[in-house]
Amino acid sequence: MTGTTSTTPPLTDSGDTLADVARRIPEWARELGFSSAGITTPDTGEHAAHLQNWLANGYQGEMEYMGHHGDKRYTPCSLVPGTKRVISVRMDYLPAPDNPKEVLTDREKAYVTRYAQGRDYHKVIRKRLATLASRIDEAVTGHNYRAFVDSAPVLERALAQRAGLGWIGKNTMLIHPKAGSFFFLGEIFTSAPLPVDQPFETEHCGSCSACLDICPTQAFVGPYQLDGRRCISYLTIELKGSIPEQLRPLIGNRVFGCDDCQLVCPWQKFSKPTQEADFQPRHGLDNSSLAELFLWTEEQFLKRTEGSAIRRTGYEGWLRNLAVGLGNAPSTIPVMEALKRRADHPSEMVREHVQWALRQHGL
Ligand code: B12
Ligand code: SF4
Ligand code: SF4
Structure with missing residues (x-):
């Protein structure tokens, strides 16, 4: 250019x-x-x-x-x-x-944003x-x-x-x-006064509003305007404390970030797979079950997320997010067993999310 x-x-x-x-x-x-x-x-x-x-x-x-x-x-x-x-x-x-859409529709699986x-x-x-x-x-x-x-x-x-x-x-x-x-x-x-390129002036959204309509938490207050507080990316990564209860059912199985407003965009058919070996999935994060990830010990979490953006949420944040996912999952034996195993977790925040999840399953 x-x-x-x-x-x-x-x-x-x-x-x-x-x-x-x-x-x-x-x-x-x-x-x-x-x-x-x-x-x-x-x-x-x-x-x-x-x-x-x-x-x-x-x-x-x-x-x-x-x-x-x-x-x-x-x-x-x-x-x-x-x-x-x-x-x-x-x-x-x-x-x-x-396979992002397959993982998103399988409620026993954990969806981790493609960027992480x-x-x-x-x-x-x-x-x-x-x-x-x-x-x-x-x-x-x-x-x-x-x-x-x-x-x-x-x-x-x-x-x-x-x-x-x-x-x-x-x-x-x-x-x-x-x-x-x-x-x-x-x-x-x-500081070099290099010649500049032309700005990208043409807007190609037209009358489409697919991203605004699909957002699971209705985080868009209008076109081009996002209320960060409702975005699943914020709730699962940036927010340090408890996830507001009314938003938990809307989060589904998204345990770290969210890609819905991009996956639905018609321009995504032109997206190119990365050539970077560094961005390929590690530890099966593209296709793991919620229960499996929920049972990682802190040591396993630290080892398996070494050098990964997932570290940002911390181990307690990770368990908090997975507990929400498990609360939204079908009431199968692995889901219930995993939740019960963490019911006495030392972190009050984790325990509170596990209790909420167990209540979703009628326990
Ligand atoms: C804070 C932040 C977040 C917050 C807030 C998001 C947001 N939309 O602001 C949260 C945690 C929610 C978030 C989520 C995500 N983020 Co983020 N985030 C940032 C960060 C640090 C700052 C963004 C910012 O300046 N927000 C301020 C608001 C005002 O800006 P804005 O919402 O983008 O709005 C712009 C326009 O829409 C327009 N605008 C705003 N209001 C209005 C009103 C009208 C009428 C009009 C016409 C225009 C208009 O002007 C604004 C400024 O340019 C940047 C990195 C950086 N330093 O820039 C990364 C960044 C934007 N994030 C990024 C990514 C990848 C994501 C996620 C996809 C991650 C994920 N999968 O979970 C999601 C996507 C959510 C989304 N739809 O934006 C990438 C985006 C790459 C790209 N292709 O655009 C960035 C650039 C990081 C990077 N270096 O690659 N993010
Ligand atoms: S990343 Fe997800 S929650 Fe956030 S604005 Fe997009 S669709 Fe909504
Ligand atoms: S889905 Fe894509 S093309 Fe459609 S309005 Fe949203 S950003 Fe624009």
Whole structure:
């Protein structure tokens, strides 16, 4: 992907023009396993106001970090002074072969979001971004950069849209017409005034509203607007305490994250399976029973989730989520036995969720 600026780009110390470097970045990014890369200015346009409204409505729930850092989240130059461009990249994560819909409809199985099947993406992407940044560094001597993926106060989807990587759909995901939305985003803030790409202006949702209608917890307050507090991803990953009782039956068998608003999206037929060995399922997480995972000891949990994003929920959070899944499962012997085995768990939160689950089975 290349672009133009109105002024003639200066030569770099390597003798290339900045336009030459910008032309090579997507090629270097692909060599490092990214599916595409684009360059934009450090602005988030109208997205800053959308973020402010979202925060004012309290949709961040316990994710208080979303409101910290003042204007840094929507003003890249405040986060990293001297930033002239943002290089946005995406990396596909869908494992293949895959069976998400089968697992979702089998209520004795545990559904783990496709993004968390393998190694933690933060680690994978951060390392690759560092390599990409140092290649740019070799070409543009003396420039400064910082690389980010997810955890920093950055409006990643807004920057990706502005860098031409896709449009923000009604489900709030960044979607590309040739790649769906099962990909991660990351970015490099650079002081090099590289030529920029065209933003992705065309919105391809049209009159479709499949994602808004399918959401199990009705977390969308309208197109493009998600009440984070109702999203299963928030409830099973970000929320540290008890899951509100009225939402538990709606969670079904989703024990870590949720993909429904993506799986239903018609653009997903263009999603590409990942080429990354690191994102392939580990320990049968793509097709395990709730009862089996519920009986993991803490030691097994720590061992089997080493280097995985699942660690974020912690062992008690993991048991809490599985207890909800088991409460929503059919009343079979393995389900009931598993719940009874954890009825005296030392954590009050786990015990309370197990008791709720047992009540769902009339016990
Ligand atoms: C907080 C957060 C969450 C929260 C809140 C989600 C949310 N929609 O905000 C929770 C925990 C619920 C969550 C869930 C998920 N997340 Co998340 N999350 C983030 C994080 C850290 C910040 C997102 C953010 O800025 N939210 C603030 C609100 C205001 O933004 P927004 O809802 O996206 O709304 C935008 C537009 O819709 C628009 N907008 C808002 N209101 C309005 C109103 C109107 C009228 C209009 C026209 C537009 C508009 O402007 C907003 C800003 O661009 C980013 C990483 C990052 N640093 O950016 C990852 C990120 C967005 N998450 C990601 C993923 C993969 C997920 C999940 C799929 C994980 C899962 N399977 O469980 C789900 C998807 C749920 C969903 N539909 O969004 C990826 C998305 C990749 C992609 N292709 O888009 C990111 C980019 C992480 C990454 N580096 O890859 N996430
Ligand atoms: S991830 Fe699931 S719960 Fe969250 S908005 Fe999408 S469909 Fe709803
Ligand atoms: S399901 Fe339909 S409305 Fe939702 S993001 Fe996909 S195309 Fe847009």
